[in-house]
Amino acid sequence: xxxxxxxxxxxxxxxxxxxxxxxxxLIKRNIITIFMxxxxxxxxxxxxxxxxxxxxxxxxxxxFVFFVMVVAAAEAAVGLAIIIAIFRTRQTLNVDQIDLMxx
Amino acid sequence: MQLALFxxxxxxxxxxxxxxLLQRHPINSALSLVxxxxxxxxxxxxxxxxxxxxxxxxxxSGAVMVLFVFVIMLLNAGEEERTSGSRAAYIAGIPGAxxxxxxxxxxxxxEQKALGVANLxxxxxxGLNNIAEISxxxxxxxxxxxxxxxxxxxxAILGAxxxxxxxxx
Numbered sequence: 001x002x003x004x005x006x007x008x009x010x011x012x013x014x015x016x017x018x019x020x021x022x023x024x025x026l027i028k029r030n031i032i033t034i035f036m037x038x039x040x041x042x043x044x045x046x047x048x049x050x051x052x053x054x055x056x057x058x059x060x061x062x063x064f065v066f067f068v069m070v071v072a073a074a075e076a077a078v079g080l081a082i083i084i085a086i087f088r089t090r091q092t093l094n095v096d097q098i099d100l101m102x103x
Numbered sequence: 104m105q106l107a108l109f110x111x112x113x114x115x116x117x118x119x120x121x122x123x124l125l126q127r128h129p130i131n132s133a134l135s136l137v138x139x140x141x142x143x144x145x146x147x148x149x150x151x152x153x154x155x156x157x158x159x160x161x162x163x164s165g166a167v168m169v170l171f172v173f174v175i176m177l178l179n180a181g182e183e184e185r186t187s188g189s190r191a192a193y194i195a196g197i198p199g200a201x202x203x204x205x206x207x208x209x210x211x212x213x214e215q216k217a218l219g220v221a222n223l224x225x226x227x228x229x230g231l232n233n234i235a236e237i238s239x240x241x242x243x244x245x246x247x248x249x250x251x252x253x254x255x256x257x258x259a260i261l262g263a264x265x266x267x268x269x270x271x272x
Contacts, residue, residue, distance in 0.1 A: 003104050003105050003106045003107070003223075004105060004106070004220040004221065004222060005105050005106050005109045005220065005221050006215055006218065006219070006220050006221070007218040007219055007220065007221050008211045008212055008214065008215040008218050009109065009113075010109070010146070010150070010221060011207070011211040011218070012207075012208050012211050012212065013109075013113045013116065013117070013146075015203075015204055015207035015208050015211065016117055016120075016204060017116060017117070017120050017139070018203065018204075018207070019200040019201065019203050019204035019207075020117070020120040020121060020123070020124055020200070021120070022196075022199070022200045022203055023124060023196050023197055023199075023200030023201075024120075024123060024124040025196075026192045026195065026196030026199065026200070027124070027192045027193060027196045027197070028124075028183065029183045029184070030129050030180065030183040032129045032133075032171065032174065032175055032178075032180060033123075033129050033132050033183070035171075036123065036129075036132055036133060036136050036171060037123070039136065039163075039167065040120060040123065040136060040139060043139065043140060043143055043163070046143070046155075046159075047143060047146065047147075050146075050147050050150050050152045050155060051150060051221070053150075053152065054150040054151055054152070054221055055218060055219060055221070059236045059237060059240050060240075062152050062154070062155055062233070062237060063237065063240055063241060063245055065152075065155050066154075066155065066158065066237070066241070067248065067252060069155075069158055069159070069162050069163065070252045070255070070256065071252070071255065072163075072167065073162055073166060073167055073256070074255055074256050074258075074259035075259075076167045076170055076171070077170065077259050077260065077262075077263040078259050078262045078263050078266065080170055080171070080174045080263070081262065081263040081264075081265075081266035081267040082266055083174060083178075084174065084177070084178065084266070084267045085266050085267065087178050088269075093178065093180055093183075094183065094184065
């Protein structure tokens with residue numbers, strides 16, 4: 001069957017998504033967009049877990065992805081609450097202006 | 104079929120991720136992230152993870168991204184402005200991300216022989232179907248972690264409420 005895809009291609013796709021996420025984490029200046037790039041990196045790692053679970057016919061990788069999803073959802077709720085609190089006190093979302101703890 | 108799904112939705116995911124990087128307005132970035140997550144759901148399904156595909160659509164594209172869009176609209180976030188910090192990030196960020204990508208791709212492609220190929224659907228070694236197998240592991244072997252995550256979510260709800268509450272004068 002010619003229509004098979006090597007598992008390595010899925011891993012390379014996940015690497016592409018992770019690198020774009022890491023790059024936009026560094027480049028973006030809006031705190032919400034930075035938070036979204038963290039979610040993108042988590043999704044890329046989830047894809048590698050699912051690809052390896054498929055590769056080895058084991059369920060453990062999918063269980064791990066399930067837990068990553070749960071923790072990511074909790075993290076998104078708390079992180080967005082922190083962003084709302086920051087916006088209320090500083091009136092800005094630009095990370096360059098949130099530098100109270102910088103030397 | 105597997106190849107066509109991989110090419111179409113892999114390209115869609117990469118295009119969405121690049122759009123997330125290039126768009127200046129946060130709402131556009133959020134909607135391109137939804138595109139990435141939906142394409143990833145299709146890829147999960149093609150790898151035989153039906154439960155995770157459904158959970159990806161419901162939890163990520165549904166709940167998490169709605170929360171993001173809600174906060175963007177609540178805070179009335181405008182276009183981000185470029186500062187000197189972003190120039191420094193360009194100089195360090197793009198080569199760094201490219202280096203990560205090159206390293207990971209090199210490792211994955213050099214191990215390609217050992218990794219094998221992916222077939223549509225896939226099968227598990229000792230499972231009837233995907234959801235039965237997941238629930239069996241989740242509610243027997245992984246019961247304690249599963250219960251701990253419910254406590255984690257409870258704490259996260261309380262934390263979100265406390266953090267986002269208006270201070271009373």
